[in-house]
Each structure stands twice: as C-alpha cells, then as structure tokens.
Amino acid sequence: MTATMDALRAEWLKLRTVSSSPWLMAGVVALTVGVGAAVMAANKCPAGTGCLEDTTKLSLTGTQFGQAVVAILAVLPVCDEYSTGMIRVTLAAIPRRPAVLAAKAAIIGGLALVAGGVAILGSLLAARLVLPGQGAYAADGFRALSLADNSTLRAAAGSVLYLGLVALFSTGLAALIRDSAVTIGVVFGALYLFPIVAAFVANPVWHRRLERYSPMAGLNIQATTGLKDLAVGPWAGLGVLAIWAAVALLAGGLTMALRDA
Amino acid sequence: MTSGSITRDRPGANHPAARNAGAAFRQVVRAEWIKFASVRGWVIGMIVAALLILLFGVFLAGNASIGCGPTLSGAACLPKIPIGPGGEAVTDSFYFARQPLSGNGSLTVRVTSLTTMIAAGGGQASPVGQGPRNPLANMRKGVEPWAKAGIIIAASTRQGSAYAAIMVTASYGVRMQYNYVHDTAGLPGRVSPAAPRWLRLTRNGNVISGYDSADGKHWLLVGTASLAGLPGTVQAGPFATSPIYNKVQPFFGGASIQSGPSQATAVMDDITRNGRWPAASWTGDDIGGRGNTPGTGVGYFRQSGGTMSISGSGDIAPVVPGPGSFYPTTSIEQPLMTIFIGLIAVVVVAAMFFTAEYRRGLIRITLAATPNRACVLAAKAVVAASAAFVAALVASVIAVSLGVSRMHAEGQFVLPVSTLTEVRVLVGTAAMVAVTAVLAVAVGAIMRRSAAAVTTAIVVIVLPFLLSVAVLPANAANWVLRLTPAAGFAVEQSIPNYPQVTSIVSPAGGTYPLSPWAGFGVLCLWVAAALVLATVLLRRRDA
Numbered sequence: 116m117t118a119t120m121d122a123l124r125a126e127w128l129k130l131r132t133v134s135s136s137p138w139l140m141a142g143v144v145a146l147t148v149g150v151g152a153a154v155m156a157a158n159k160c161p162a163g164t165g166c167l168e169d170t171t172k173l174s175l176t177g178t179q180f181g182q183a184v185v186a187i188l189a190v191l192p193v194c195d196e197y198s199t200g201m202i203r204v205t206l207a208a209i210p211r212r213p214a215v216l217a218a219k220a221a222i223i224g225g226l227a228l229v230a231g232g233v234a235i236l237g238s239l240l241a242a243r244l245v246l247p248g249q250g251a252y253a254a255d256g257f258r259a260l261s262l263a264d265n266s267t268l269r270a271a272a273g274s275v276l277y278l279g280l281v282a283l284f285s286t287g288l289a290a291l292i293r294d295s296a297v298t299i300g301v302v303f304g305a306l307y308l309f310p311i312v313a314a315f316v317a318n319p320v321w322h323r324r325l326e327r328y329s330p331m332a333g334l335n336i337q338a339t340t341g342l343k344d345l346a347v348g349p350w351a352g353l354g355v356l357a358i359w360a361a362v363a364l365l366a367g368g369l370t371m372a373l374r375d376a
Numbered sequence: 377m378t379s380g381s382i383t384r385d386r387p388g389a390n391h392p393a394a395r396n397a398g399a400a401f402r403q404v405v406r407a408e409w410i411k412f413a414s415v416r417g418w419v420i421g422m423i424v425a426a427l428l429i430l431l432f433g434v435f436l437a438g439n440a441s442i443g444c445g446p447t448l449s450g451a452a453c454l455p456k457i458p459i460g461p462g463g464e465a466v467t468d469s470f471y472f473a474r475q476p477l478s479g480n481g482s483l484t485v486r487v488t489s490l491t492t493m494i495a496a497g498g499g500q501a502s503p504v505g506q507g508p509r510n511p512l513a514n515m516r517k518g519v520e521p522w523a524k525a526g527i528i529i530a531a532s533t534r535q536g537s538a539y540a541a542i543m544v545t546a547s548y549g550v551r552m553q554y555n556y557v558h559d560t561a562g563l564p565g566r567v568s569p570a571a572p573r574w575l576r577l578t579r580n581g582n583v584i585s586g587y588d589s590a591d592g593k594h595w596l597l598v599g600t601a602s603l604a605g606l607p608g609t610v611q612a613g614p615f616a617t618s619p620i621y622n623k624v625q626p627f628f629g630g631a632s633i634q635s636g637p638s639q640a641t642a643v644m645d646d647i648t649r650n651g652r653w654p655a656a657s658w659t660g661d662d663i664g665g666r667g668n669t670p671g672t673g674v675g676y677f678r679q680s681g682g683t684m685s686i687s688g689s690g691d692i693a694p695v696v697p698g699p700g701s702f703y704p705t706t707s708i709e710q711p712l713m714t715i716f717i718g719l720i721a722v723v724v725v726a727a728m729f730f731t732a733e734y735r736r737g738l739i740r741i742t743l744a745a746t747p748n749r750a751c752v753l754a755a756k757a758v759v760a761a762s763a764a765f766v767a768a769l770v771a772s773v774i775a776v777s778l779g780v781s782r783m784h785a786e787g788q789f790v791l792p793v794s795t796l797t798e799v800r801v802l803v804g805t806a807a808m809v810a811v812t813a814v815l816a817v818a819v820g821a822i823m824r825r826s827a828a829a830v831t832t833a834i835v836v837i838v839l840p841f842l843l844s845v846a847v848l849p850a851n852a853a854n855w856v857l858r859l860t861p862a863a864g865f866a867v868e869q870s871i872p873n874y875p876q877v878t879s880i881v882s883p884a885g886g887t888y889p890l891s892p893w894a895g896f897g898v899l900c901l902w903v904a905a906a907l908v909l910a911t912v913l914l915r916r917r918d919a
Binding site for chain 2: 150154157158176179180183187190191194198294295296297299300303304307308310311312314315316317318321
C-alpha cells in the first residue's frame with residue numbers, strides 16, 4: 116500500500132515540477148472553450164423554426180480539439196522519461212514496472228479530469244453567453260443549458276470522463292511506442308481517422324462500423340437528442356473508448372514489463 | 377543579422393562563389409540525404425505513409441457506394457449520362473422547338489418573359505422513373521436562378537452533341553453558353569414584357585456568334601463559339617430548360633438540402649430566320665428522352681400568331697459531383713480523400729528529421745560543417761520534400777488506378793476527366809504532401825522538440841480539415857478551407873466548380889471553395905512563412 120502511495124507521490128512530484136503541464140492544462144481549457152464558442156458563433160438558428168438542434172452537443176464541440184492537447188499532456192511525461200534516460204532511474208527506484216505505469220496513468224488521468232472539468236464547465240458557460248445571440252430564444256422552445264437537466268448533466272460529466280479516457284489511451288500508447296513524435300502521430304491518427312473516413316464512406320454498413328468502433332464513439336455521450344439514430348448509445352460509446360484505453364494500457368504495461376528500458 | 381552576412385550569403389551570379397555555392401548546396405543535400413536514408417525508422421515511416429494512402433484509398437473507393445432510396449445502389453441509380461464534346465459528363469435535357477438550318481444563316485427572337493416553377497414544399501428529387509404522374513400539379517411559382525430559355529444551334533438532337541446557345545436566365549441576365557462548360561455574360565437584368573431581350577445566333581461555317589439587344593436595333597456581340605466538326609445541316613430553334621433547384625438551409629451543426637425539379641416557361645415573338653430553312657414549321661422535341669431527365673418530365677411549345685410559349689425542365693451543363701447534383705456520381709480523386717492519414721505519418725517523419733538533430737546534439741556538428749544555417753534548412757526541406765513526393769506519388773497513382781477500376785466494377789459512374797487533369801490531380805496531391813513535409817521540417821526547426829512540432833504541424837493542417845468536413849456548417853467550413861493550410865487539399869479536386877451550375881461546395885462531397893492551384897498556393901504561403909520564421913530563428917538562436 117505504501118509502495119503504491121510512494122509511486123503515486125513520485126509521479127505527482129515529477130509531473131508537478133515540469134513546466135509544460137500547467138501550460139498544457141490551460142491549453143486544454145482554452146482550445147475546448149474557444150473552439151466551442153467559435154462553432155456556436157458560426158451557427159445560427161433558422162428563423163421561425165427555433166433551435167431544435169442538439170445545442171448541448173454543439174456547445175461541447177471543442178472537446179474534439181481539446182482532446183488533442185490532452186493527448187500531448189499524457190504522452191509527454193512518459194516519452195520524455197525515455198528520451199532523457201530518466202526512466203532508468205525511475206525503474207531502479209520502483210522495480211515493479213506495472214506499478215509505475217499505473218501510477219503515471221492515475222496522475223495523468225487525474226490532471227486530464229481536472230483540466231477537462233474546467234474546460235467543459237467553461238464550454239457550457241460560453242454556451243449560455245453565446246447561444247441567445249444566435250437566435251436561440253426561449254420562445255422557440257430553446258432551454259438554456261443547465262446542469263440541472265439530466266441529459267445535459269450526463270453529456271457534461273461524460274465529456275469530462277471522455278477526456279480522462281483519452282489521457283489513459285494516450286498514456287498506454289506512449290508506454291508502448293516510447294517516442295513522443297510517433298506516439299502523437301498514432302494517437303491523432305487513431306482519434307481523427309475514424310470520423311473523417313466515415314464522412315467519406317457512403318456504404319451504410321461500413322459507415323456504421325466506423326462510427327461504432329471508433330475511439331471517438333465516446334463523444335456520443337454528448338448527444339442529448341436523436342439518441343435512437345446513434346451508431347452506438349451514449350454510455351456504450353464511452354465504453355468503446357474505455358476498451359481502447361484498457362487495451363492500450365495493457366499493451367503499454369506488457370511492453371514496459373518485457374522490454375528493456 | 378548584419379548586412380555583411382547578407383552579402384556573404386548571396387554573392388552575385390557571376391561571382392565564382394556563386395558557382396561554388398551550387399556545388400556546396402548539392403553536398404549539403406547529399407549529407408542530409410545520407411542522414412535520412414540511414415535512419416531505418418524514417419524510411420519505414422515514409423513507406424507506412426505510402427501504404428496508409430494506398431490502403432485507405434482503395435478501401436474508400438470500394439465503399440463509397442452510392443444509394444438512391446432504401447434498396448437501390450450502384451448502377452441501378454444511374455440513368456445514362458451523356459458525354460459532351462470535351463469528353464466531360466454532361467446534363468443535356470431541354471425542350472427544343474427545332475428546324476433544320478442548311479449552311480450559314482441566323483435566327484433572331486424577342487423574349488418577353490421567363491417564369492419558373494419549383495416543386496412545392498421542396499421534397500427530394502425522385503429517383504429515375506419514379507416521379508409523380510403530373511409533376512406540374514405540385515409546383516408553385518419560385519425562382520431557380522439558372523432557369524434558362526432562348527435559342528440554340530445544335531449539331532444534332534443526340535444528347536451531348538456540340539451546341540451554342542444564347543439565352544435569358546432567371547437571375548443571371550443574358551448568357552451565351554456553348555459546349556456545356558463555356559459561359560459568357562451578356563446584358564444583365566431580368567426579362568419582362570417591359571424590358572424584353574432580343575437574342576440572335578449567327579452561323580458562319582464552324583463559328584457561331586451570339587448577340588443580344590435591349591431594343592432590337594442596337595446589337596452587342598456577347599461571344600463566339602467555334603464548334604469543331606459542325607455538320608452542314610444543324611438543328612436550330614427556341615429552347616427552355618431549368619435545373620434541379622437546391623435550397624440549402626444551414627442550421628446548428630450542419631445543413632439540410634432541399635432539392636427538387638423546376639420548370640421554366642418563356643414567351644417569345646418576332647422569330648426571324650435568315651438563310652436556308654427547309655422545314656415549314658417547328659418540331660417539338662424532348663431532348664433527354666421522354667421526361668427530360670433530370671427534370672419534371674414535362675415540356676411543350678405552343679404557337680399563336682407570331683408568339684411562341686415554350687416550357688421545359690432539365691439542364692444543359694456539365695455534371696458536377698457532390699450533394700445537390702442530380703446524378704449520384706463519383707470522381708477520380710475519391711481514393712485520395714483519406715490522404716490526410718498518410719499525411720500524419722509524413723508530418724511525423726519530416727518533423728523528426730529536424731528535431732532529432734537537437735535531441736542528439738548532432739545539430740552542432742551539422743552547423744560546424746555547414747555554417748550557412750539557411751542552407752542546412754533548405755537541404756533538409758529538399759530531402760524531406762523529395763522523399764514525401766515520391767512516396768505520395770507512387771501511392772496516389774496506384775490508389776487511383778486500383779480505386780477507379782474498383783468503382784467501375786461496383787457500377788459507379790466516375791466523372792471522366794482529361795489525362796492532363798488526372799496528371800494534375802496525382803502530381804498536385806504528391807506536391808501537396810511534399811510541401812506539407814517542408815512545413816513540418818520548418819516547424820521542427822522552430823519548435824526543436826518533436827512532440828511540439830508534430831502537434832503543431834498536425835493541428836494546422838489536419839484539424840482544420842476535420843473541422844470543415846465533419847463539424848462546421850458549410851459557409852464557416854469554406855472559410856476554414858480558404859484561410860488555413862488545409863486549403864491545399866483543393867488540389868485534389870478534378871471537376872471544377874462551374875459558375876453556371878449551382879453546386880453545393882462541401883469538402884465531404886469533394887468540392888472546395890478555392891480552385892486547385894489557388895488552394896495549393898495558400899498552403900505554399902503558409903509554408904513560406906514557416907520557412908522564413910525558421911531561418912530567422914535558426915540564425916538568431918544558439919544551437
């Protein structure tokens with residue numbers, strides 16, 4: 116128990132004292148809120164018919180971009196240890212290698228949840244400020260986004276979890292690949308490949324498959340309307356991402372255990 | 377940077393140092409090439425990039441199957457698509473009141489009105505042969521901007537034959553159009569009984585000239601068309617047609633497209649024929665088969681006294697890809713739509729090509745050997761660009777040739793393009809990948825750290841693409857594709873955005889807001905800016 120606490124404390128100390136971590140966390144918030152606000156500002160409710168669209172999902176669009184910074188936040192602490200040789204010191208101090216990865220994942224995941232929480236709350240706040248200016252009036256059946264609303268609460272909390280899972284997924288891949296540039300390329304590829312390819316694939320069977328088994332299927336947690344039309348339900352989608360993250364962590368842990376550092 | 381260093385770096389062309397500089401640069405390129413080729417991971421990275429482009433391209437070509445209705449797909453959705461004189465796929469459906477004209481001659485009419493009807497309530501265009509019995513009953517008055525009526529001289533009544541026409545349009549004034557892709561503006565303004573338009577076509581050998589006039593006395597030449605191989609006897613007379621109308625309604629997070637057929641009806645009088653017109657009267661003809669596909673399926677002309685009213689539906693124009701086009705077609709660049717996946721691999725390799733020097737301290741040896749730092753950056757850019765170009769070109773050529781034959785095998789209609797255009801698409805795509813590699817090298821020199829460099833390069837080119845394909849509404853997406861480095865993807869587009877066809881610009885449908893080379897130019901400007909910044913920083917900072 117104390118060994119686990121020690122590993123956690125060591126990783127926390129390392130991460131806390133790296134100057135890039137707070138900047139990257141600020142980047143998660145800025146990019147998520149900024150892109151979300153920009154996308155909301157670029158959309159207008161059609162006159163007369165009201166805002167029947169999924170405004171909750173729209174206001175959280177920035178998550179798709181904030182996740183890129185979350186990935187970097189997760190990749191750097193692992194890959195930098197390998198590029199500087201620090202990993203040999205770490206493993207000499209804590210010879211139980213899976214414990215090292217677990218501690219790293221816990222700390223990184225925690226940071227991602229904190230940054231994600233601020234980012235998602237910021238996005239919802241931005242929505243309350245921006246949406247009324249875009250023709251979303253209460254008279255047309257638009258309800259201001261509120262966490263008291265069950266589906267909005269689910270979307271917001273789920274988005275924070277989503278960012279945490281993206282961090283775990285990236286941590287696992289980083290332990291597997293070890294090089295920061297290649298890892299970031301692979302993480303971005305895995306995240307963004309599915310939705311873009313799906314946009315071009317007209318074949319309905321493949322389109323559905325790409326939407327269903329994608330790591331970004333986790334973003335279905337943001338949907339508050341049209342749940343029946345989703346390729347995979349909100350919580351099941353988050354489950355898909357959780358499986359991707361678990362597999363990545365497992366592969367990373369095995370690599371760490373079996374390969375020389 | 378002092379002025380002294382500028383003279384040292386840029387000797388005059390006749391100076392012996394200039395000749396030596398060329399040889400020295402070749403040496404640096406060679407050194408950088410050896411570095412690149414001797415790192416196994418980078419070579420593998422480029423091969424991986426090529427394989428990703430190839431595999432996803434062929435996958436996409438095999439799964440872009442078109443559909444119409446719940447059960448039909450592939451060839452079953454396609455009517456026969458005519459091919460125009462330039463080899464392009466065309467829509468050629470209109471109502472034609474024609475007479476043969478032997479040898480040279482001319483035809484003049486006065487158009488006093490043009491009205492259009494559109495399908496009530498929008499509604500989707502019906503699949504071929506499944507339209508309602510009496511389409512006009514469901515239509516209401518509305519404006520289809522490219523509804524057109526006027527006079528036409530056509531080589532024959534076969535679809536896709538050579539023609540020249542002068543016409544009034546609902547919203548774009550008088551136009552002279554010929555051979556489907558050419559379009560010239562004449563008098564502006566809407567036609568009405570108070571503001572009629574006189575139109576004239578004159579045939580002289582293979583040359584057809586179009587004139588317009590607002591008073592029947594003062595004529596202006598709108599344009600001339602040279603139609604190769606025009607037969608001695610041509611078909612000439614009034615025509616009317618009106619394309620499928622598209623109404624795009626943007627909403628939060630997307631856009632809905634309403635489309636349906638439209639119908640144009642024009643009233644003409646003062647019909648004057650000059651030359652040899654052997655027939656006694658006008659013959660009405662549904663060009664495009666019964667039902668002027670695409671269109672309402674209704675066309676007619678009526679004469680009373682010297683006045684003719686003529687009504688038709690369809691279009692005389694090139695077929696364009698994308699949503700809103702009547703024909704569910706695809707284009708040769710379809711297998712290249714997933715190029716961004718290969719691009720990520722190229723960006724990783726190219727960025728590391730520079731950042732690895734900093735990680736290992738090799739940069740100090742490199743700069744000791746070649747003190748001209750701009751020269752090192754240029755050499756690295758040349759090597760990365762060449763490797764990326766070759767990988768992307770080989771992958772694109774194979775992906776397109778395999779992909780197109782797969783699309784044909786699935787019964788899809790691949791819009792034909794000239795060999796020159798195909799070469800432009802393939803070489804342009806490879807050049808786009810190569811230039812992106814240069815961007816990554818420059819960003820690597822600016823950032824020095826792989827993670828930051830790779831992230832920046834991906835964020836500036838791939839994320840705007842994602843944003844415009846899958847997130848933003850059409851008009852915001854088009855601005856993203858005009859201003860960001862992702863504009864470079866436009867070089868893939870093989871069928872131009874014809875102004876005389878209302879098409880919906882959407883990158884997911886394969887159309888971009890900028891022309892291919894303009895988009896490529898925007899990317900090049902970004903790369904040039906990155907190179908300048910990288911050069912300045914390389915010179916200013918200690919390695």
